[in-house]
Amino acid sequence: xxxxxxxxxxxxxxxxxxxxxxxxxxxxxxxxxxxxxxxxxxxxxxxxxxxxxxxxxxxxxxxxxxxxxxxxxxxxxxxxxxxxxxxxxxxxxxxxxxxxxxxxxxxxxxxxxxxxxxxxxxxxxxxxxxxxxxxxxxxxxxxxxxxxxxxxxxxxxxxxxxxxxxxxxxxxxxxxxxxxxxxxxxxxxxxxxxxxxxxxxxxxxxxxxxxxxxxxxxxxx
Ligand SMILES: Nc1ncnc2c1ncn2[C@@H]1O[C@H](COP(=O)(O)OP(=O)(O)OP(=O)(O)O)[C@@H](O)[C@H]1O
Numbered sequence: 119x120x121x122x123x124x125x126x127x128x129x130x131x132x133x134x135x136x137x138x139x140x141x142x143x144x145x146x147x148x149x150x151x152x153x154x155x156x157x158x159x160x161x162x163x164x165x166x167x168x169x170x171x172x173x174x175x176x177x178x179x180x181x182x183x184x185x186x187x188x189x190x191x192x193x194x195x196x197x198x199x200x201x202x203x204x205x206x207x208x209x210x211x212x213x214x215x216x217x218x219x220x221x222x223x224x225x226x227x228x229x230x231x232x233x234x235x236x237x238x239x240x241x242x243x244x245x246x247x248x249x250x251x252x253x254x255x256x257x258x259x260x261x262x263x264x265x266x267x268x269x270x271x272x273x274x275x276x277x278x279x280x281x282x283x284x285x286x287x288x289x290x291x292x293x294x295x296x297x298x299x300x301x302x303x304x305x306x307x308x309x310x311x312x313x314x315x316x317x318x319x320x321x322x323x324x325x326x327x328x329x330x331x332x333x334x335x336x337x338x339x
Contacts, residue, residue, distance in 0.1 A: 120146040120169060120280065120312065125178035127164055127335075138164040139175070140335040148279065151306040151313045153323040156332035162316045163284060163325040165332070168281045169314060170203055171195050183279050199226050204273030204281045208288040210265040212257040218268050219253040220243065225276045247301060261296030270301055275310070281305065283315040287322065299325065 127139035131232040138161045146152050154162050167173035168180070171187060182189040183202040190198065204225075205211075212221050222240040244250045257265055266286060273281055284304065287295035299322055300317040305311050315326065323329045 119148045119182070119184075120289045120314070121181040122169070123179045123181075125165075125168060125171070125175045125180070127161070128176045128197070138335050139168065140166045142178070142335075142337055144330060144337060146312055146314060147215070148312055149306070149310040150328065151303070152315070152328045152330060153326040153327045154314065154316045154332065155318070155320075155323055161335040162332060164335075165283065166232070166282050166284050166316055170205060171199050174229075181243075187195075188266060197216055200276060202278050202280055203276040204276070206266070206269050206273050206281065206283040208285040210262075210269045210289075212265055212268060212272075213271050214257050216236060216256075217262070218249065218255050220256070221257065221268055222271045222275050224272060229276070239275055240241070240271070243270075243275045246274075248273045261294065262290050263297055264297050266290060267301065268333060270298070270305075274309075278311070280312045280314070283313065285318065287317070287319065297321070 122142055122144050125139055125142040129136040129138055142165065154165060164173065168175050185198065191240055219237065219240050222244060223236045226239060241250060241253065244253055249264060249267050249271065249272055252260060252264060257268070261270065286302065287298050290298060302313055302315070303325065306313050317318040317323050330337055
């Protein structure tokens, strides 16, 4: 479960203050698949970064996976993220100098796990996303849809309860986008993973359990 209470996020520079999130209160139940929609600049990515503990809110509280996230030190935050959250980004964020299986193993490097066990788990999730035949390929040798499936494999290899996806089909054509959406749906329905997805695509949003709409940093629906 994810629970945000009274979240405000203000970006301050020398000259201006931007209120990117204003009193956001939201709850996402465990196993729910929700989408976040709204016009450019309304705070969607900021919200996902706050939920993903990548960006600290200016005020408000966050509760997630049974833990109230208070003032955690960076190391604790990194450990919490590694154990509970999987990230999928629009532009994949794969490491180009590593092959597919090594990319997928990355989140496990931070855990004390033997190399053979890491590789076994990475192979398992690559099979799950239909890419076990591309394990030794480099990211540059894959299609966009395949890159995103590798990124999803990397997001789930550590078995996180929550997946955060920021426009996961934004760089894909409609066919590849549909494949990625189907994969996310399976991860939600079959594994009961909680998914929060930012999207500009109404059709895809309608396929999720609930749509949250934002405007100017506020939740409007
Ligand atoms: N690091 C930052 N410093 C200052 N202002 C920022 C920063 N990041 C975002 N903002 C501002 O906060 C607001 C929300 O930005 P955010 O990126 O969350 O919007 P978004 O809804 O994800 O937009 P898009 O759909 O275009 O990606 C915008 O007005 C933006 O200019």
